[in-house]
Amino acid sequence: MEVVGSVASLWRYPVKSMAGEQVTEAFVGYAGVYGDRCYAFLNKRAPAGFPFLTGRTRPQMLLYRASFRDTALAARPPNQADAEKLGPGITPVFPPMLAVDVRTASGETFAADDPALIAALAGKGAEAEDLSLARSDRALTDCRPLSLISNATIGQLGDETGLALDPRRFRANLYADFASGRGFAEDAFVGRKLRIGERAVIAVLDRDPRCKMISIDPETAEENSAVFRNVAQAHGGNAGVYCAVLTEGMVRAGDPIAVVD
Numbered sequence: 001m002e003v004v005g006s007v008a009s010l011w012r013y014p015v016k017s018m019a020g021e022q023v024t025e026a027f028v029g030y031a032g033v034y035g036d037r038c039y040a041f042l043n044k045r046a047p048a049g050f051p052f053l054t055g056r057t058r059p060q061m062l063l064y065r066a067s068f069r070d071t072a073l074a075a076r077p078p079n080q081a082d083a084e085k086l087g088p089g090i091t092p093v094f095p096p097m098l099a100v101d102v103r104t105a106s107g108e109t110f111a112a113d114d115p116a117l118i119a120a121l122a123g124k125g126a127e128a129e130d131l132s133l134a135r136s137d138r139a140l141t142d143c144r145p146l147s148l149i150s151n152a153t154i155g156q157l158g159d160e161t162g163l164a165l166d167p168r169r170f171r172a173n174l175y176a177d178f179a180s181g182r183g184f185a186e187d188a189f190v191g192r193k194l195r196i197g198e199r200a201v202i203a204v205l206d207r208d209p210r211c212k213m214i215s216i217d218p219e220t221a222e223e224n225s226a227v228f229r230n231v232a233q234a235h236g237g238n239a240g241v242y243c244a245v246l247t248e249g250m251v252r253a254g255d256p257i258a259v260v261d
Contacts, residue, residue, distance in 0.1 A: 002258060003257065004180075004259055005150075005176050005177055005179055005256075005257040007176060007197075007251060007253055007257065008151055008175045008176055009175045009253055010022065010033075011023070011171075012035050013037050014035060014039060014067065014068060014100045015064070015102060016037045016040035017053070017061045018102065019063065019065045020168065024252060024253050025252040026173075027080060027249070028146065028173075028248060029077075029091065029092070029248045030244075030248060032138065032146055032173070032245075033139065033146065034074075035098055036173060037141055038100075038136060039133060039135055040052050040133075040134050040136075041132070041133055041134070042131065042132045042133070043130055043131055044126075044130040050142075052140075053121065053126055055213055055221075056211065056213060058126070059216050061121070062221050063104075063105035063221050064102050064103065064104055064105060066100050066112065067100065067101055067102075069099040070099065077092030079092050080092045080250075091248065097135075100112040102117055104120050112133060118131045118132075118133070144206075144242035147240060147242055148173065148175075148176055148241050149167075149172045149176070149186065149240030150175070150178050150184075150185055151167065152182055153183045153239055154169075154170060156184065157183070157227070157231065160230050161226050163224065166217065166218055166219060169215075169216070170239065172240055174196075186204070186240060187207060187241065189241065190204050190206060192259060192261060193246065193260035194243075194259060195247075195257075195258045196258075197251050197252060197255035197256070200251050201247035201260060203243060203246055204243050205241070206241065207241055208238055208240040210231050210239050211228070215227045
């Protein structure tokens with residue numbers, strides 16, 4: 001296998017559209033990164049095909065910081081070691097509930113299922129009675145279970161727009177450094193398999209079609225439409241890649257990324 005890069009950082013997002021948390025290691029399973037987007041807020045006013053309350057209509061959500069109450073329980077599936085002894089294809093059991101707390105933009109902290117949090121989220125695009133909390137053992141992603149983007153791609157987009165782009169805008173699970181050092185190097189792996197670390201194998205399925213979310217600054221929630229406009233006009237609306245997991249396993253920051261086929 002040819003090593004083509006390494007994992008620069010790992011991220012998960014306990015609540016869809018809220019700020020993510022960087023982790024040093026994560027279990028990458030068929031359903032996505034363990035603990036990723038296991039909660040989401042549903043909005044009755046949203047289109048039926050995409051029923052979520054997100055930063056598209058409520059940019060302030062990006063300033064809400066969700067974290068797992070029990071960090072040890074949230075680190076990996078409880079029976080992961082036993083499952084791995086049985087070989088690839090054995091899916092570890094996920095715990096029945098991962099409790100999440102959310103710190104709002106104003107500094108208050110609520111349990112994810114606290115009605116007071118829904119009241120805080122209500123406003124533009126939704127009233128409190130329109131919102132409800134959903135939980136899933138599978139990551140409530142927009143499309144595929146795993147997303148990857150290279151830091152060089154983000155650097156290139158920054159050069160093209162003349163902006164210092166915070167990588168968090170792109171809300172990826174895996175940020176990578178590829179040996180080529182070129183922006184959009186990850187596109188070359190579409191249709192191929194990559195092994196990450198000792199065990200995990202992913203299939204790179206397609207390029208990641210972007211939306212206005214990348215125009216929102218994750219630190220201030222201010223929008224700059226030039227970011228999304230540049231991706232749309234110069235790169236066909238795509239930045240980064242979507243992936244599926246073929247072999248589950250732990251992934252760590254610094255792990256090598258190798259082409260399997």
